[in-house]
Amino acid sequence: MSNENVQVLPSLPRIGDPAPQFEAVTTQGTIKLEDYKGSWLILFSHPADFTPVCTTEFVAFQEIYPQLRELNCELLGISVDSVSSHIAWVRNIEQTQGTKIEFPVIADLNKNVAMKYGMIHPGESSTETNRAVFVIDESQIIRAIIYYPLSTGRNMEEILRLVKALQTTANHKVSTPANWVPGDKVLVPPPASQQLAEERVNDESLEVIDWYLAKKDLKI
Amino acid sequence: MACGKSESSLTQSEINAYLSVIQEKPATSAEISTKMKLPLFKVRSNLRELIELGYLRVKEDQYAIIRLE
Numbered sequence: 001m002s003n004e005n006v007q008v009l010p011s012l013p014r015i016g017d018p019a020p021q022f023e024a025v026t027t028q029g030t031i032k033l034e035d036y037k038g039s040w041l042i043l044f045s046h047p048a049d050f051t052p053v054c055t056t057e058f059v060a061f062q063e064i065y066p067q068l069r070e071l072n073c074e075l076l077g078i079s080v081d082s083v084s085s086h087i088a089w090v091r092n093i094e095q096t097q098g099t100k101i102e103f104p105v106i107a108d109l110n111k112n113v114a115m116k117y118g119m120i121h122p123g124e125s126s127t128e129t130n131r132a133v134f135v136i137d138e139s140q141i142i143r144a145i146i147y148y149p150l151s152t153g154r155n156m157e158e159i160l161r162l163v164k165a166l167q168t169t170a171n172h173k174v175s176t177p178a179n180w181v182p183g184d185k186v187l188v189p190p191p192a193s194q195q196l197a198e199e200r201v202n203d204e205s206l207e208v209i210d211w212y213l214a215k216k217d218l219k220i
Numbered sequence: 221m222a223c224g225k226s227e228s229s230l231t232q233s234e235i236n237a238y239l240s241v242i243q244e245k246p247a248t249s250a251e252i253s254t255k256m257k258l259p260l261f262k263v264r265s266n267l268r269e270l271i272e273l274g275y276l277r278v279k280e281d282q283y284a285i286i287r288l289e
Contacts, residue, residue, distance in 0.1 A: 028229065028262065028265070029229035029230070029265050029266065029269055030229070030265060030268070030269065031261065031265045032264075032265070032268075034264075035260075035261040035262075035264040035265050036261045038260060039259075039260065039261065069259075074259060074261055
């Protein structure tokens with residue numbers, strides 16, 4: 001195959017990668033990703049302003065925003081709409097539903113940010129961003145990615161739970177089991193040797209189900 | 221200027237609030253964020269805009285007012 005026939009596709013950011021840097025016009029002025037250094041960030045895309053699912057999501061994102069801020073986590077929306085459209089939409093949401101949108105929204109008309117983050121899936125729509133969620137930590141490393149299709153609104157409780165679980169892992173070097181919520185026991189890393197496995201099964205400070213599966217209370 | 225593009229996203233009262241916080245002495249973005257009770261990302265963005273508008277200068281993360289002689 002000649003080099004002329006090789007199509008180079010952009011590599012989408014993955015978990016553990018540095019978040020792609022950008023500078024973008026938003027409803028709250030020009031923002032750079034680096035402005036968020038030191039805090040966690042949820043960068044989320046929506047397909048379009050003045051559409052039904054997106055409107056319910058914006059209200060729901062605003063509802064969890066105070067809880068996210070308590071977790072040192074900011075919210076930043078994005079879609080391929082103009083800043084004037086965003087302003088008109090957030091004003092409409094406040095007028096019709098009494099919810100003031102307090103987080104900024106990127107006006108990504110040239111798709112610069114959307115393309116960097118792989119938020120446009122041409123199989124579904126080549127002109128709209130899908131419902132992507134990137135959880136970025138305080139060092140600007142991507143810690144989780146969620147993609148939802150245009151048709152399906154996201155679950156805010158899960159996004160909140162995800163941030164709490166990621167921060168628990170980051171702060172305490174533990175894992176979290178299925179359906180974990182704060183207050184539940186966490187999982188300790190499995191032993192790396194036969195010797196440690198022997199010690200693990202006799203460790204009375206843990207809830208040991210088997211040598212590789214043990215839980216403990218998190219003392220905060 | 222095409223189609224009435226805005227020069228600033230800050231209101232005059234926001235500009236005045238920033239200037240009053242650092243009127244006495246230069247401050248870091250973190251100090252300004254604490255004093256104004258605003259998120260750090262927003263303060264960093266706004267301080268950059270105030271520099272572009274010619275109100276402030278920054279040296280080693282110390283923001284100071286540009287005073288006209």
